[in-house]
Amino acid sequence: NKLTKLKLNGVPWWGAGGLNVNEVIKYDSFLKKFVIFLDSEELAKIHHMYDTDLNGVLSYSEINLMNAHIYRYIPRLRSSNTKISNSDQSSIESTHTNESDIFKQDSFSTDLSCIPPTIFYLENLIELTIEYQGIKIVPDAIKNLKHLVIFSLNYCIELETLSAYVGLLPLRELNLNGCVSLKTPPIEITRRGHTQTMAFLKRLISGSTLCKRTKLMLVGLGGAGKTSLVRAFRKYHSDKPPEITDGIDIVKWKVPLNQPDDFLEFSVWDFAGQSVYYHAHQFFLAKKAVYILVWNIRLGAEHGGLDFWLSSICCHAPNAPIFVVGTHSDVHWFMRTA
Known part of the structure; x- marks a missing residue:
């Protein structure tokens, strides 16, 4: 417990800070x-x-x-059941109040964090360096190191999440260079410097509000029925057929939930289906959105534009949910039985 400085670094690779294209x-x-x-x-x-x-x-x-x-x-701290990737990893929400709690959470430290749990018993640490390792998270147990003033995690390229309790530590330095997979705090915050990063982490502890807003993106070929589907969602009835969408139409759609005055709000983006817009559309395919791919089943799957739109969405929003909706089924049935 008297240890004040600890370095637990992995083997650095060549040119970790950046390679010159002419380097040999x-x-x-x-x-x-x-x-x-x-x-x-x-x-x-x-x-x-x-x-x-x-x-x-x-x-x-x-x-x-x-x-x-x-x-x-070369061996380094890394979960034995985790492949090296940039896939999303949910942060572990756990609170450690004493040593017995830490023992209960050893599986988290081994399977996801990979930081040896005994480190969190070293309450007199003032400097902790864990660099060039394969850790994915810094767990909540970090709050036990109440005297830590320097925390270096440089070039932990799989690191995705820092516990919000890092924000409560008396850190003078929090080094995150080369942590290319970091999501919490996001890169936009860490670029602003130490003060902003610590302030962001502190705010995470203060609580959160459930966000009930998201984007709903309707894509597909022209004439597939995207605008008609939006009208049906919003219970909008008109005897006139919808006009051809020019560019992107954006409307709001509120879905009532169980409680009064409780709604799930969608920002509905209706993408024009003409091929002339395809190159521009790719700039608006958001990662945090729900996608509805609309296709006219009369055309058949091979001519409905499914491959193109599925490839585009997976390229620009690889983890977004996609619902494939077939339209004109009544017309298809009429033609088949006529």
Whole structure:
């Protein structure tokens, strides 16, 4: 418990702070940097594996491939059941009030955080450095380190979430360089500096309000029935057929919930289906939205534009929910039975 400074760093890869496109690595330099971690025979295999042109040096593209191999090959703190990816990882909401609570949460620390739980018993720590590791979260148990003033997590490229309790620590430095997967706090906040980052984390502790607003995006070919579907959602009836959408029509749609004056509000985006708009539409495909892909079943799946729109949505909003809605089913049935 008397320990005040602790470094638990993984093996750095080559040029972690940024590579020059003209940079090359000779074998001697490669061996000198990594020989304390792997024996010379293993290093020779790695160097040869990525020296694709067999010229004895690694070029910029070869260095990047070699770095990815080293990140996986050399042991570092990482969940045994988590693949290396940028996929979304929900933060763990847990509160540790004493050592027994920490023991109960050891599975979180092992499976998701990978920070050894014994670290959170070192209440006299003033400086903690965990860099070049594969950790995904900093758990709530960090609040036990009440004297921590320097916390460095540089180049933990899988790190996604910091506990809000980091904001309550007396930190003078919070180093997050190279944490490319970080979502909480978001990069827009960390770029503003230490003060703004700590203020953001503190606000997370103060509570939150459930947001009942989202975007509803209707996409599909022209004439598929997107505007008619929007009218049906909003219970708007008209004898006149809808006009062709020009660009994007945006309307509000409130869905009543169980309690009085409680609504789920959608901002409904009705995208024009003409091909002339396709290039512009891609700039408006939001990640945090619900998508309805409308297609005319009379045209068949191969001609309904499904492949194009599914590919576009998955490219620009890979984790967004997509509902595929077929229209003109009554006309299809009439034509089939006539």
